[in-house]
Amino acid sequence: MVFICLLLFAALLPCLGHSASINVGIVNGTEAEPHSRPYMVSLQENGKHECGGFLVSENFVMSAAHCWKNGVNLTVVIGAHDLDNYNYFRIPVKFYHVYPGYRRLKNDIMLLQLEKPVQRSRTVEWIAIPKTNKDVEANTICSVAGWGKIAFEGPYSSRLLEADVSVIETETCKRDWGNYFSESNMMCAGSGRGFCQGDSGGPLVCNNIAVGIVSFFENGNCDKPTVPNVYAKISQFLPWIKEIINDLQ
Template sequence: MVSLQENGKHECGGFLVSENFVMSAAHCWKKMIFILPLIHFFTCVYHSVRSVACTLHYSITVILFQLEKPVQRSRTVEWIAIPKTNKDVEANTICSVAGWGKIAFEGPYSSRLLEADVSVIETETCKRDWGNYFSESNMMCAGSDCTCLLQGDSGGPLVCNNTAVGVIAFYEKTCINPPRPYGYTKISAFLPWIEKIMGKIK
């Protein structure tokens, strides 16, 4: 997990996908100057960004930050696998999400990385609940009755079977009986672009 920060303050989540690249939600890019590889607390060294690449596909996109210096693997720092094919994750698969987002709608950001299990939701349910906003080709939904995503959680990964399959993208601004499931950008929908960028940027 990675914290994207502005002026030393957490703003969005992200995650290492290689020693050189961090993936996040595209709407998190503005003014994000430094990135911290973290596990639970804000205790690691800042990494500056060398370059940024962003997809342009409707309003739901992913972004890749290239780091100035490669991140070294350690006991607490590792990058996560992303899909190798565009096969969808089956509904009801148990996955996980994590972030340092707000612990209440008007509350502070969490100082500790919070994690939760969520279940992948049927595509038809997502389409019904989100209407025209939902694009089956590049979005998916997942959630649970006891999971709450709020400001600051955007950009974090949806991890299924040790693979990051989605990026936290959109959600209701309430944790009390949210009327619609949480939405994620499908990483697999952007594989050709991801491979092009990660291969082209040195």
């Protein structure tokens, strides 16, 4: 049995038969072209990177629900490439919309309502999400990016890294993850590249559309995983997403 543990802000939660890591860095990836992913944001606590996220409108960032603990104030950093450069903007979070059905690995999605709308620029832009509840075909080449660790025992990356990953068949995900995988609201991808601690909440991007949210991976083994990385499937949550965003309009 593969053991994975859910990591929340670097704190290890009790292990499950399969466990997942929160605060998941890009492994076997390369540095992204600066500002080629202007939708990417860094979620920070007290000036320290904790998770990734991505702009889906001028007022909202999407991320993984496990990236926030009640009572913690996160700051959204937009327009960044090198977090050590400080050439970016910080925006406080006005409200945390956690999906009502979130339970550890399940329904791992939240929307962060920003204190003020962001302005489009060369370094700041939001990304499209699916319009219908349609699955991405297996073997589709997608990409993932983040400022997380480059190896499980390695350092965090100050510069945005990216990697191409291949969508894995649902049957393979179910076989490898068992009861921890939900066919209806999860998807997985792999190919020897993927995420690690600190990448949680970032988007899985296929054909310029954010289709998944970095959720969990095999505990202690993001370097050479034996099972695929798992993402929350955004299309499954469209009614809830539209309700939250439209209520602000």
